[in-house]
Amino acid sequence: MPFRVSVPLVLVVAFVAVGLVAGRRDTRGRPDVITIVSSLPRSGSARGQTDVITNGIKLAFHDIGYKLDVTDPGTGEKRTFTLEYLDLDDATAAAGQWTIEQEIANANQARTDPDVMAYIGTYNSGAAKVSMPILNRAGIFMVSPANTAPALTRAGEGERHEPMCYRPTGVVNFARVIPTDDLQGELSVLWARDLGVKKIYILDDNEVYGGGIAAVVKAKCPKYGITVLGHQSIDSKAQEFTPLMTAIKAMAPDLVYFGGTTQTKAGQLLKDMVKVGMTCPMMGPDGCFEKAMIDSAGKDTLEKLPFYATFGGLPIDALTRGKGKEFVDKYTALYKAPPADAYATYGYEAALVTLEAIRRAGKKDRDAIRVAALAVKNFEGATGTWSFDENGDTTNQTMSGSTVVDGAFKFSRALQLPAK
Amino acid sequence: MPLFADTPDPWLTLLQYVILGLTKGSLFALIALGYTMVYGIVELINFAHGNVFMLGSFVALTIFGLVGVEKAGDPFQDAALIVACFVAAIVFCGTLNIAVDRVIYKPLRNAPKLAPLVSAIGVAYIFDNVGLFWGGPQDVNFPNLLPDANLFDETAKIRFTAKDLMVVGVTVPLMLALTVFVKFTSLGTAMRATAQNPVAAQLMGINTETVIATTFAIGGALAGAASVTYGLYVNTISYQIGFQNGLYAFTAAVLGGIGNIPGAVLGALIIGLVTSLGSFYVGERWTSALVFAILIVILVFRPSGLLGSRTREKV
Numbered sequence: 001m002p003f004r005v006s007v008p009l010v011l012v013v014a015f016v017a018v019g020l021v022a023g024r025r026d027t028r029g030r031p032d033v034i035t036i037v038s039s040l041p042r043s044g045s046a047r048g049q050t051d052v053i054t055n056g057i058k059l060a061f062h063d064i065g066y067k068l069d070v071t072d073p074g075t076g077e078k079r080t081f082t083l084e085y086l087d088l089d090d091a092t093a094a095a096g097q098w099t100i101e102q103e104i105a106n107a108n109q110a111r112t113d114p115d116v117m118a119y120i121g122t123y124n125s126g127a128a129k130v131s132m133p134i135l136n137r138a139g140i141f142m143v144s145p146a147n148t149a150p151a152l153t154r155a156g157e158g159e160r161h162e163p164m165c166y167r168p169t170g171v172v173n174f175a176r177v178i179p180t181d182d183l184q185g186e187l188s189v190l191w192a193r194d195l196g197v198k199k200i201y202i203l204d205d206n207e208v209y210g211g212g213i214a215a216v217v218k219a220k221c222p223k224y225g226i227t228v229l230g231h232q233s234i235d236s237k238a239q240e241f242t243p244l245m246t247a248i249k250a251m252a253p254d255l256v257y258f259g260g261t262t263q264t265k266a267g268q269l270l271k272d273m274v275k276v277g278m279t280c281p282m283m284g285p286d287g288c289f290e291k292a293m294i295d296s297a298g299k300d301t302l303e304k305l306p307f308y309a310t311f312g313g314l315p316i317d318a319l320t321r322g323k324g325k326e327f328v329d330k331y332t333a334l335y336k337a338p339p340a341d342a343y344a345t346y347g348y349e350a351a352l353v354t355l356e357a358i359r360r361a362g363k364k365d366r367d368a369i370r371v372a373a374l375a376v377k378n379f380e381g382a383t384g385t386w387s388f389d390e391n392g393d394t395t396n397q398t399m400s401g402s403t404v405v406d407g408a409f410k411f412s413r414a415l416q417l418p419a420k
Numbered sequence: 421m422p423l424f425a426d427t428p429d430p431w432l433t434l435l436q437y438v439i440l441g442l443t444k445g446s447l448f449a450l451i452a453l454g455y456t457m458v459y460g461i462v463e464l465i466n467f468a469h470g471n472v473f474m475l476g477s478f479v480a481l482t483i484f485g486l487v488g489v490e491k492a493g494d495p496f497q498d499a500a501l502i503v504a505c506f507v508a509a510i511v512f513c514g515t516l517n518i519a520v521d522r523v524i525y526k527p528l529r530n531a532p533k534l535a536p537l538v539s540a541i542g543v544a545y546i547f548d549n550v551g552l553f554w555g556g557p558q559d560v561n562f563p564n565l566l567p568d569a570n571l572f573d574e575t576a577k578i579r580f581t582a583k584d585l586m587v588v589g590v591t592v593p594l595m596l597a598l599t600v601f602v603k604f605t606s607l608g609t610a611m612r613a614t615a616q617n618p619v620a621a622q623l624m625g626i627n628t629e630t631v632i633a634t635t636f637a638i639g640g641a642l643a644g645a646a647s648v649t650y651g652l653y654v655n656t657i658s659y660q661i662g663f664q665n666g667l668y669a670f671t672a673a674v675l676g677g678i679g680n681i682p683g684a685v686l687g688a689l690i691i692g693l694v695t696s697l698g699s700f701y702v703g704e705r706w707t708s709a710l711v712f713a714i715l716i717v718i719l720v721f722r723p724s725g726l727l728g729s730r731t732r733e734k735v
Contacts, residue, residue, distance in 0.1 A: 045558040096557045096660075206705060233705045239664060240654045243440050243699035246579065250433075267559060271655050275568050276579065296656065298561040300491035 029114030034068065034364055035084040036061075036354060038347075039106040039121035039131065041091035041098045045263045046123055048292055049343045053145050054087050056339070056347030057120060059331055060355060061085055068355060072362035081364065084115065090127055097263065098127045107131035111138040117369050118143065118354045120347070125149035126208045132166035132174050141370040142174045143354055145346035148286070148312055149208055150180040153391040157182065158212075163391075173370050175392035177349040177383065179312040181209070184285055184399055185216025187415040188310050191401050192255055192283060193224040195308075200226050201253040203244075203269065205260030206233040213285045214259025229253050236264035245269070245276040254280055261287030267296030274304050281306035289315070289402060289409060290341055299407040307404050310415065313383050314400050315342040318411040327382035349381045432577045437696045443584045445692020446591040447653065450646035451669035452676070452684040453598065454517075454639030460615045460679035461635045463533065467540040468520060470666015471547035472640055476513040476647030477562070477657040478554050480505040484563050491563060498565045502652070506590075510644035517640025518633055526629075544662075551659030559658045562651040583653050590649045594642060595685060602681065607634060615679070671715055677728020686726055690714070 038057055040050040066083045090103040103122065110116040111134055119135055119142040122128045128147045135142045151158025152166065152174065166174065192200060200221060204214030211233065221228050229251045234241065248256065256273065258266055266288045273282060282305065284293075289309035294302060316339050319328050327348055332338045339345070357373030377387040386396035398416055402409040451473055458466045483505050484490075492498060520543055528536040566582045602608040607630075613621040614631045622628050650665070651657055672691050676683025691711055698710040718726065 043557070047557070093552070093557070232703060235705045235708055237664065238704075238707065239656070239661065240444075241699075241704065242444075243437055243696040244704045246436060246440065247700050263558070265559075267561070268654075268656050271564070274564075275581070275583065275655075277568065277570060277574065292558055296559040296561055298491070298564060298655065300564055301655075 031364070032080070032082055033084055033115050034081045034117045034358065035086060035113060035115040036118045036120065036351070037086040037088055037106070037110050037116055039088045039090045039103060039110075039119065039127070040123045041127075042087065042089035043093045044091040044096040044098075045292070046091070046097065049146075049290055049341050050123060052339050052341040052344035053123070053347030055331070055335055056145075056344040056349075057351040058085065059327075059334055060348050060351035062334060063330065064355070068358060070359050070362045073360075074362070077362075079363075081358075086116075088121075090122060098122070098124050100127075100130055103127045103130045104134065107134040110135065110140060116140060117358060117364060117366055118373075120145065120350050120354065122147060124209070125152060125212075128152055128174070129166065129208075133168050136167050136169055136171070136173050139169070139171075139173065139366045139370060141354070141357060141366070141373045143350045143373070144174070144176040144178070145350040146178060146343060147176055148178055148181045148184065149212055150182045151212070152176075153180075153393050171370075172374055172390070172392050175353075175374060175388050175394075177353060177381075177386075177394050177396075178346050179394060179397055179399060181213040181285065181312075182216050183397060183417070184310050184312050185213045186220045186417065187399050187401075188213075188217055188257065188283060188285065189220040189224050189226060190417070191308065191310065191413075191415055192257070193226060195255070195281075197226055197254040199229050199251075199253045200255050200257055201229045201248050201251060202231040202257045203259070204231075204233050205236045205258075205264035207236070207260070207264065209287060210258075210260035210264060210285075212259070214257065217257050217259065234260075234265065234269070236260070238265070239268070241265075241269055241272045242275055245272045245278065249273075249276050249278050256280060256282045258282060258284045258288070260284065262290055262293040262296055263287075266293055267298070267301075270297045270305060270307060271301050274301055279305070281308060283308040283310070285309070286311040286342075291409075294404060294407055294409070302404045302407065308412070309402050309409065311342055311400050311402060313342065313346065313396070314398065314414070315402055315409065315411050316345070318400055318414070319345065319382065323380060324382045324384075345382050349383055352381055353379060429577065433700070434697075436578055437700050438693065439578070439580060439584065441693035441696030442689060443587045443653075443692070444696060445672075445689035446595075446685075447587055447646060447649060447688075448665070448669050448672050448691055449685040449688035450591055450594065450642045450649070451665055452672040452688045453595070453681065454643050455670050456673040456676070456678055456681060456684040457635050457639050459673070460681075461611065461618075461632055462525070462529070462536075464525060464536050464540065465670070465678075466520075466525075466639070467537075467666070467670075468543035468547055469517075469639065469643060470664075470669065471544045471551065471662035472513050472516055472520075473643040473647045473650075473665060474551050474657070474659060474662030475516065475547060475554075476509040476644040477651045477661065478551060479509045479512045479644075480648045480651055481555070481560065481562055481657060483508055489563055489565070492565050492567070502565060502648070506645060506648050509648045510641045513644030513647065514637045514640040517636040517643070521632065521636040526632075544666075548659055548662065551662065555657065555659055557659070559656050562655045562657050564655050566652055587649055587653055590645060594645055598638070598642070598681070601638075607631070611635060668711070671711065675715055675718060675725055677725025680725065680727045683725055683727035690726075 088106040090098045151162040360372040361368035672687035676687030698707045
């Protein structure tokens with residue numbers, strides 16, 4: 001048989017060859033441009049929060065006109081970098097939430113792009129676990145506006161190999177501007193005690209965040225004289241929990257604590273409490289502190305049962321002074337509406353501290369920026385004056401409790417551990 | 421929760437969970453009937469059925485939105501609105517189901533069995549995305565129009581609310597009406613004949629296409645009724661409820677013997693009971709695992725389902 005050339009095959013080979021040549025990345029980058037990426041679930045159910053987080057980030061860049069003047073501390077050379085912001089999505093519309101594949105792709109995009117100097121993200125602690133080792137090897141400074149799982153930064157909080165497995169090079173590159181869940185868990189218990197709670201029933205959604213915070217709440221209850229009646233995980237894919245709530249009602253708790261988020265059925269649990277005739281309130285962590293919670297639970301349900309939410313920082317309506325107020329005013333001026341969600345402040349804060357780190361490093365160098373960022377002390381930001389500790393955690397320890405009044409979350413009180 | 425939790429009266433507790441389970445089960449039954457009837461007539465697993473159910477709930481929600489009802493108000497106005505929603509969802513889902521059959525399954529009637537099956541999966545995804553577009557990705561609150569108060573005394577040991585009564589009041593008459601229709605009307609007889617042997621039925625002068633259209637209409641109508649009932653009972657809907665409830669309902673149909681109407685109801689009631697009792701006696705997070713474990717065990721011993729082999733007629 002004579003040798004015949006298949007036309008489609010030739011075309012395919014040609015396309016692949018052209019693609020390989022054209023698709024080769026420029027490994028040098030653009031000398032005057034610094035790219036900062038964020039990786040947040042921009043589609044799916046967390047869209048509302050990430051919209052305001054990215055608004056907060058953009059506001060920080062907008063403030064300086066996307067131009068950053070720096071002085072190299074070594075050589076004294078003055079330069080102006082153009083800032084570029086890439087808003088990456090680690091969720092897919094089909095999944096409705098972050099996916100491992102998407103988060104890996106984002107981390108790899110940041111790693112291979114020579115202009116990327118910082119990575120703002122993630123929103124979900126589970127997603128951070130995926131991208132942290134990749135960015136750690138690349139030496140990129142990563143700062144999260146929303147990850148609250150303690151095991152990401154501190155030993156003894158999670159599995160035995162945590163957090164060293166996220167730092168394969170041994171150096172710290174991950175920091176966060178939001179306080180962690182262990183503190184939030186203890187402050188929740190403190191607040192419950194102040195509300196007069198004696199018996200508590202604990203539920204969680206069986207996820208890293210929800211399960212983690214529920215475990216802390218459970219562990220801290222004896223310290224504050226509260227009896228734990230029981231602790232169960234729910235299946236967040238289930239649609240209603242009438243049988244479960246019937247069982248809990250029989251134990252007559254003073255409070256039901258749910259370690260979980262709006263997306264893992266906090267609203268439905270509240271509805272089913274009403275359905276079985278319970279009258280005690282429910283408390284949840286910051287994953288429930290959002291407008292979506294009120295929408296999914298329904299305003300009429302929230303009139304029947306009080307709902308308390310803790311938040312790892314101060315909500316917008318508590319930012320009445322100093323830099324916090326300044327931030328709210330600037331945000332309102334730029335977006336023609338005040339921030340719809342408290343995470344806006346943390347998006348802004350993460351971007352601010354990143355800019356500060358680049359300024360201090362004085363050059364476009366991933367490692368210099370990482371070192372400068374983690375050395376930030378007494379930083380005056382929108383959430384107060386704080387520092388990064390040796391693990392990359394913020395030293396800001398003030399949290400807040402809010403409750404629903406007339407269909408909206410209202411700041412109820414600041415929460416702080418009693419002085420030791 | 422410990423296994424066999426210590427409660428004042430174990431029998432009353434058991435009764436309470438049986439009531440909850442049967443209520444939930446009868447809701448699954450309405451959806452399961454649509455799977456089993458369509459399978460009985462055309463031997464197709466209509467995967468899009470659960471998604472038709474989901475779209476029905478959005479029809480009802482849209483009506484509530486248009487009227488501007490967010491919470492319970494004047495009881496007579498609410499009752500009229502609920503009836504209107506039932507009618508609208510039933511008509512919508514019935515029509516949609518017929519349309520899907522006409523446009524997608526009918527041209528594939530004589531194609532290999534896998535072709536309509538894969539098309540059904542495709543339709544399910546299309547409807548899922550319509551629902552995503554319609555209602556958004558998050559859970560949506562469905563107005564809580566029925567009182568949550570116990571129909572007995574608030575202090576009574578057994579709790580049975582207006583919502584539970586509504587579920588039973590919608591599902592049981594519909595299932596009775598369906599039984600009467602299939603057993604005693606000429607169209608029902610034609611359906612049973614088509615289910616047994618479509619070619620012979622056609623030779624006897626039965627218009628099998630009419631029978632198939634009727635089957636899809638009835639299945640869709642039941643899904644429409646189920647969707648409003650679900651919304652009023654659970655008070656939350658999202659585009660994902662189609663897949664989740666569809667899976668349970670399909671499981672119920674298989675458990676009871678797919679193609680068998682009483683079987684689907686029986687299977688659904690068993691699933692309702694397993695989720696409810698499982699939640700109390702085993703643990704909330706194991707309920708779905710338990711349902712499918714029981715499905716596997718039953719299918720090992722009775723491969724054609726609980727009632728599948730006993731009766732020969734499929735509808």
